[in-house]
Amino acid sequence: xxxxxxxxxxxxxxxxxxxxxxxxxxxxxxxxxxxxxxxxxxxxxxxxxxxxxxxxxxxxxxxxxxxxxxxxxxxxxxxxxxxxxxxxxxxxxxxxxxxxxxxxxxxxxxxxxxxxxxxxxxxxxxxxxxxxxxxxxxxxxxxxxxxxxxxxxxxxxxxxxxxxxxxxxxxxxxxxxxxxxxxxxxxxxxxxxxxxxxxxxxxxxxxxxxxxxxxxxxxxxxxxxxxxxxxxxxxxxxxxxxxxxxxxxxxxxxxxxxxxxxxxxxxxxxxxxxxxxxxxxxxxxxxxxxxxxxxxxxxxxxxxxxxxxxxxxxxxxxxxxxxxxxxxxxxxxxxxxxxxxxxxxxxxxxxxxxxxxxxxxxxxxxxxxxxxxxxxxxxxxxxxxxxxxxxxxxxxxxxxxxxxxxxxxxxxxxxxxxxxxxxxxxxxxxxxxxxxxxxxxxxxxxxxxxxxxxxxxxxxxxxxxxxxxxxxxxxxxxxxxxxxxxxxxxxxxxxxxxxxxxxxxxxxxxxxxxx
Amino acid sequence: xxxxxxxxxxxxxxxxxxxxxxxxxxxxxxxxxxxxxxxxxxxxxxxxxxxxxxxxxxxxxxxxxxxxxxxxxxxxxxxxxxxxxxxxxxxxxxxxxxxxxxxxxxxxxxxxxxxxxxxxxxxxxxxxxxxxxxxxxxxxxxxxxxxxxxxxxxxxxxxxxxxxxxxxxxxxxxxxxxxxxxxxxxxxxxxxxxxxxx
Numbered sequence: 001x002x003x004x005x006x007x008x009x010x011x012x013x014x015x016x017x018x019x020x021x022x023x024x025x026x027x028x029x030x031x032x033x034x035x036x037x038x039x040x041x042x043x044x045x046x047x048x049x050x051x052x053x054x055x056x057x058x059x060x061x062x063x064x065x066x067x068x069x070x071x072x073x074x075x076x077x078x079x080x081x082x083x084x085x086x087x088x089x090x091x092x093x094x095x096x097x098x099x100x101x102x103x104x105x106x107x108x109x110x111x112x113x114x115x116x117x118x119x120x121x122x123x124x125x126x127x128x129x130x131x132x133x134x135x136x137x138x139x140x141x142x143x144x145x146x147x148x149x150x151x152x153x154x155x156x157x158x159x160x161x162x163x164x165x166x167x168x169x170x171x172x173x174x175x176x177x178x179x180x181x182x183x184x185x186x187x188x189x190x191x192x193x194x195x196x197x198x199x200x201x202x203x204x205x206x207x208x209x210x211x212x213x214x215x216x217x218x219x220x221x222x223x224x225x226x227x228x229x230x231x232x233x234x235x236x237x238x239x240x241x242x243x244x245x246x247x248x249x250x251x252x253x254x255x256x257x258x259x260x261x262x263x264x265x266x267x268x269x270x271x272x273x274x275x276x277x278x279x280x281x282x283x284x285x286x287x288x289x290x291x292x293x294x295x296x297x298x299x300x301x302x303x304x305x306x307x308x309x310x311x312x313x314x315x316x317x318x319x320x321x322x323x324x325x326x327x328x329x330x331x332x333x334x335x336x337x338x339x340x341x342x343x344x345x346x347x348x349x350x351x352x353x354x355x356x357x358x359x360x361x362x363x364x365x366x367x368x369x370x371x372x373x374x375x376x377x378x379x380x381x382x383x384x385x386x387x388x389x390x391x392x393x394x395x396x397x398x399x400x401x402x403x404x405x406x407x408x409x410x411x412x413x414x415x416x417x418x419x420x421x422x423x424x425x426x427x428x429x430x431x432x433x434x435x436x437x438x439x440x441x442x443x444x445x446x447x448x449x450x451x452x453x454x455x456x457x458x459x460x461x462x463x464x465x466x467x468x469x470x471x472x473x474x475x476x477x478x479x480x481x482x483x484x485x486x487x488x489x490x491x492x493x494x495x496x497x498x499x500x501x502x503x504x505x506x507x508x509x510x511x512x513x514x515x
Numbered sequence: 516x517x518x519x520x521x522x523x524x525x526x527x528x529x530x531x532x533x534x535x536x537x538x539x540x541x542x543x544x545x546x547x548x549x550x551x552x553x554x555x556x557x558x559x560x561x562x563x564x565x566x567x568x569x570x571x572x573x574x575x576x577x578x579x580x581x582x583x584x585x586x587x588x589x590x591x592x593x594x595x596x597x598x599x600x601x602x603x604x605x606x607x608x609x610x611x612x613x614x615x616x617x618x619x620x621x622x623x624x625x626x627x628x629x630x631x632x633x634x635x636x637x638x639x640x641x642x643x644x645x646x647x648x649x650x651x652x653x654x655x656x657x658x659x660x661x662x663x664x665x666x667x668x669x670x671x672x673x674x675x676x677x678x679x680x681x682x683x684x685x686x687x688x689x690x691x692x693x694x695x696x697x698x699x700x701x702x703x704x705x706x707x708x709x710x711x712x713x
Contacts, residue, residue: 042688058546
């Protein structure tokens with residue numbers, strides 16, 4: 001009888017979750033019962049051996065990239081499940097997985113039998129390599145998925161959607177199918193992409209270092225051995241590097257390696273046969289105000305048409321997208337609309353309670369040819385014109401953290417080298433798994449990494465440590481907290497402090513005027 | 516004080532439109548989910564696809580999440596549905612680890628490799644467990660889920676979970692020992708055949 005009762009707790013025993021009271025009784029019983037002792041030993045043996053079974057490494061970079069592509073896609077075109085879909089999902093629908101599978105199978109078949117692009121212009125020569133053979137292409141030649149193109153002299157090819165890709169001499173690209181569009185894989189050299197409006201799906205340019213996704217814009221991508229570089233001539237691109245995403249607007253550029261020379265965008269594109277046109281476009285758009293500067297209504301650009309409808313405050317679902325010439329905000333609180341218009345964080349907007357309690361849906365169309373960079377400025381104008389919003393900027397000290405050296409001194413050792421090897425990665429976390437971080441870089445980078453871990457509060461570096469450091473840190477779950485791990489393992493601590501943050505103070509806002 | 520974002524508060528933020536927070540949840544659960552699917556299916560590519568599918572579904576069904584639900588339980592429920600759907604449509608046999616069906620298939624001689632041979636047999640035994648028992652064991656052993664959460668996930672009593680985990684380990688041990696015995700008897704036969712006659 002006692003055996004059967006105590007055996008119910010064997011599962012707790014192997015998981016080390018045995019209540020203390022049962023533990024004493026079990027220990028006593030085991031001294032008397034050989035059968036239970038043998039069974040428990042055998043169970044524990046298997047349980048421990050299970051812990052030694054390995055799992056092959058996943059393709060983490062590819063998983064990250066796919067996730068971010070899906071997230072970006074959803075941001076631009078949110079498709080919440082309908083009631084019918086929710087029911088269907090509960091019943092076990094598999095449409096999205098099937099799609100992934102079909103696309104994977106499509107990839108595995110090799111190059112597409114359907115031409116995806118056409119050679120438009122050739123200055124020198126353009127060569128195509130597939131299946132071990134190489135041939136020279138003339139203007140008008142079709143290009144299929146999976147074929148590698150190498151330019152000797154300049155060349156331009158046109159995609160089926162009307163986008164143009166100009167290759168610099170000695171550049172190498174391959175066209176690939178992406179889950180939701182087309183990917184140009186740039187292996188070396190430079191391309192300037194004049195992307196057509198992507199009605200459905202996306203166009204990507206991928207190098208070994210990052211992925212650039214666009215909806216409709218003009219930009220340059222350069223891939224070198226030391227790193228990759230992107231420069232935006234018109235519009236807006238999204239750059240995904242590892243787990244970091246950033247948005248670049250007209251005239252902005254980014255490199256993955258500090259050793260890459262950064263020159264003005266106009267210089268970067270000087271090799272292009274369209275250089276003069278691109279520079280003219282760039283000059284014209286440089287006057288576009290940045291998102292952070294609110295425009296006086298008298299000079300700010302305005303939407304051609306804008307419809308504003310009351311939303312449903314009880315419905316938690318909502319979404320927004322900024323695609324070429326159109327802004328759609330579905331069931332967004334006034335606060336979220338302001339956040340989107342000014343490109344600030346939620347906590348940087350201060351105002352009356354109605355900012356949170358009132359929701360609206362807005363569909364607005366900009367004049368033809370309006371660059372994406374202007375859409376947010378237009379949304380600011382709409383708030384001023386239709387909601388009679390009055391806003392002022394104010395800098396306030398807010399609670400944040402200062403990273404300082406603890407009383408016992410730093411426990412991390414300075415390493416040599418330059419910032420080319422800087423990196424950081426986080427894994428695990430939450431209530432079930434401990435978090436672990438591997439970091440290489442200066443303290444100025446570490447504080448940026450720590451901010452999301454402390455509720456996105458500002459973290460400033462006051463360590464006085466000027467070198468570069470490399471370490472691994474584990475915390476959370478049943479282990480030490482982040483603060484304790486920082487202090488015990490690194491000799492650093494986070495001290496509460498006041499940091500300056502700019503706020504938008506909404507002094508007046510009212511219900512929108514009639515459509 | 517440091518503010519620690521719980522899984523639940525992150526998911527509520529995602530539900531209400533702050534999609535940046537999903538990146539934190541992805542960062543937290545990418546590896547555990549991959550581990551779960553790969554141990555369950557033995558197929559690396561399918562496991563990567565399934566992790567992606569889980570997060571696409573979280574986005575799509577974010578409106579159905581309620582604060583009263585533990586996020587981890589809700590997520591694994593989505594994961595179980597995704598896996599069931601996937602294998603209704605596809606065949607994805609184990610492809611990650613060589614899985615000998617018995618010790619006789621292990622050709623590696625030498626005591627120094629005994630442990631790796633034992634691991635291969637145990638892996639094989641795990642894949643021969645009934646699907647439900649394998650799932651339970653993986654959640655309890657590798658995902659370190661509390662029995663209470665597993666009970667919530669399987670919609671059964673906590674006591675029933677403990678009993679089933681106990682049985683699953685026993686069943687695994689039995690299969691494992693059978694595989695070892697097959698190997699031993701085969702090795703013995705083989706040794707007898709190769710002994711020199713005097």
